[in-house]
Amino acid sequence: MQMRNLLIASSAAFFLASAAHSEPSVKLGIGRTATEAEIAGWNIDVDRTGTNLPPGKGSVGLGREVFDQQCAACHGSKGEGGVGDKLVGGQGTLATPNPVKTVGSYWPYATTLFDYIRRAMPHPSPQSLSNEEVYAVTAYVLHLNGLLPDNAALDAKTLPAIRMPNRDNFVGDPRPDVK
Structure with missing residues (x-):
């Protein structure tokens, strides 16, 4: 019985692996290609250098208010x-x-904090904060970690310039296709 179950599991794994790496042979005739505007609406990720940061500006003071709420x-x-x-x-x-x-002890880039808040927070209603509110909450969290003064404000130029304390303690990606 165990051998039969092992044979069935192995066959299923082989089938799934083969199917995952093959081109679909049948077009189902459903769906359509996304438009550039649709893609742009979802393409809101920000990388470590700050690429794709939106316009706007937020202060520690505003961040304190938004954070509290x-x-x-x-x-x-x-x-x-x-x-x-x-x-x-x-x-x-x-x-x-x-x-x-x-954020203050481990995260290597302040832009990652902005990106996470923008896409995933607040928990019950992600992506509900304005760009100004996201910059402000980012500033406030960095302030709480001692990385920004109380009167600081962040925008697309100042945010990527913040040097996080743990930035140099990560191992680079050794794969040759990753820059």
Whole structure:
């Protein structure tokens, strides 16, 4: 019985692997190619250099207000964590037996924070914040981590210029097709 089950599982795995790497032989006649405008509406990711950052500007002060309204219920009033992840602290813990991975201790690029907030937050209604609010919340979280002064503001030019404390502690991708 075990041999039969193993043979069935192996056959199924081979079939699925073969199907995943082959071109579909039948056109089903459903769907259509997305338009450039449709693709642009979903193409909102921001890379580590800041490519694709939108226009707008947000201050630490505005970020504090938006954070209190939209983020504190999950992440705590000062980013200390709760239902959601801890966002602050952890500096100096990464090489210890109990590392605390937060925005300020672990993340290598500030633009990644902006990208994540913009696409995935706030939890109950992602992508509901304006660009100004996303810049502001990003500024506030960076401020809570001691990386920006209280009077700072961020935009597409200043955000990529922030040097995160853990930036140089990641291993590069050795694959030859990755630059």
